[in-house]
Amino acid sequence: MANSRRRHARVARPAGTRHRAPTRPAEPGPVLELDVDRIAHGGVAVARHEGRVVFVADAVPGERVRVRVTDAGHDRFWRADTLEVLDASPDRREHVWAEASVDRAPEHRVGGAEFGHIAMRRQRELKGEVLHDALARMGGLEREVDVRPVDPALAPGVDPESGTGWRTRVRLHVGADGTVGPYAARSHRIVPVSSLPLAVAELEAIAPIGADGRPAGAGTGADSGASAIDLVAPSTGAAELVVRNPGDRRRDHPPTIVERVGERRFTLDRGGFWQVHRGAAATLTRAVQEAVDPDRFDPEADNQDLYGGVGLLAAAIGDRFGPSTRITTVEADARATEHAGANLADWVGARAVSDRVDRYLDRLAGAADAASRGLRGATVVLDPPRAGAGRAVVDRLAGLRPAQVVYVACDPVALARDVATFREHGYELETLDAFDLFPNTHHVEAVARFAAIV
Numbered sequence: 001m002a003n004s005r006r007r008h009a010r011v012a013r014p015a016g017t018r019h020r021a022p023t024r025p026a027e028p029g030p031v032l033e034l035d036v037d038r039i040a041h042g043g044v045a046v047a048r049h050e051g052r053v054v055f056v057a058d059a060v061p062g063e064r065v066r067v068r069v070t071d072a073g074h075d076r077f078w079r080a081d082t083l084e085v086l087d088a089s090p091d092r093r094e095h096v097w098a099e100a101s102v103d104r105a106p107e108h109r110v111g112g113a114e115f116g117h118i119a120m121r122r123q124r125e126l127k128g129e130v131l132h133d134a135l136a137r138m139g140g141l142e143r144e145v146d147v148r149p150v151d152p153a154l155a156p157g158v159d160p161e162s163g164t165g166w167r168t169r170v171r172l173h174v175g176a177d178g179t180v181g182p183y184a185a186r187s188h189r190i191v192p193v194s195s196l197p198l199a200v201a202e203l204e205a206i207a208p209i210g211a212d213g214r215p216a217g218a219g220t221g222a223d224s225g226a227s228a229i230d231l232v233a234p235s236t237g238a239a240e241l242v243v244r245n246p247g248d249r250r251r252d253h254p255p256t257i258v259e260r261v262g263e264r265r266f267t268l269d270r271g272g273f274w275q276v277h278r279g280a281a282a283t284l285t286r287a288v289q290e291a292v293d294p295d296r297f298d299p300e301a302d303n304q305d306l307y308g309g310v311g312l313l314a315a316a317i318g319d320r321f322g323p324s325t326r327i328t329t330v331e332a333d334a335r336a337t338e339h340a341g342a343n344l345a346d347w348v349g350a351r352a353v354s355d356r357v358d359r360y361l362d363r364l365a366g367a368a369d370a371a372s373r374g375l376r377g378a379t380v381v382l383d384p385p386r387a388g389a390g391r392a393v394v395d396r397l398a399g400l401r402p403a404q405v406v407y408v409a410c411d412p413v414a415l416a417r418d419v420a421t422f423r424e425h426g427y428e429l430e431t432l433d434a435f436d437l438f439p440n441t442h443h444v445e446a447v448a449r450f451a452a453i454v
């Protein structure tokens, strides 16, 4: 290890040019020098100190770093911030967002770009390692996972080399003193910024940030009691800036936008859910189409798109298997369901239902009788929020015995936990693909296929 560290230091930067951060004032935790050996879920690296695990922010596996402990409140692990990189990994690079760099004091580092100091290839390897470890630990499976970059043809304007220019949604927070910016890492402290490198160019252009990080642009709401500013860049139409006030109520008819994926158009509320990376919707459309096993697909079965949003993945299935395919898209948000119904209206076999997935599956189970096939023979697309589907949903779904489930997951640990539950029900993980839909962050998107083997 000592040799490899020395080699890293030589390759990474000339002698005497260490990354330095100003010492953090009045922090309670001790300062330690640690060797970091691997990455953990959540984008932090893992080191050990006197037998205890220390989760270290802003380090790269293989490095020796000086850290300050920020949270010593747990018996089994501590948390720490990197203050100085003593022996740099060859995978360390200049941070893509200067305001998130280890050169700044930890409390002034902006959040949301916790891998921005790591070479792109290595970021993807680390995400693959996290998926592999989660599946091994919680899912009982050994799988090597190759995390793929977004195909540049699906994401015009995004820079694949630096992993910048991809975010089509950004929330900036507004402080009581008018400060505008993202939150600092792991906190609700607002950090003024002079750039938003992860955002698409249209959003950087309208963002109310000044060259000195102070609010810029009249009428942004930064001086009028606003609590947040949302920046939205749909794939059709102009980018928009939306000021949020603390008392804002949800409107009956909020403004809508139109997103385009290939030849298809999807209308949704301007503040509604849509995949954030410029190329994500097209990437997932293709990935879901490829993940479905055509030999197990029955267009007449009661196919499902659960957690369907405005119908993106139901459309992916319809476009692959034809407009007479039957599919029901199920979504808890009534407005999104309304849009899904309209977005899929040209397709006779599609319907949109507004319900919670667990309740909907209970109703299906209740209705299944000798005259109904239930979900037998069906293909189910499952795209839950970050927490995953969870046992309650997987138990119900597997009990209805669909032929195959294509699971779109944005959290490796939630996926691994649900893998274990599917396996208890006799469903095996057949295929697993992963995509770097969140470059320069620790997040990764996976698309898995399960099929009933017993």
Ligand SMILES: C[S@@+](CC[C@H](N)C(=O)[O-])C[C@H]1O[C@@H](n2cnc3c(N)ncnc32)[C@H](O)[C@@H]1O
Pocket (backbone or CB within 6 Å): 273, 274, 275, 307, 308, 309, 310, 311, 312, 313, 330, 331, 332, 333, 336, 355, 356, 357, 358, 383, 384, 385, 386
């Ligand atoms: C990750 S998004 C996926 C949306 C859609 N598949 C897409 O790719 O655009 C998850 C969706 O699940 C919805 N949702 C969250 N909890 C739900 C629940 N318990 N039942 C049904 N839908 C839910 C959210 O409103 C959101 O639209």
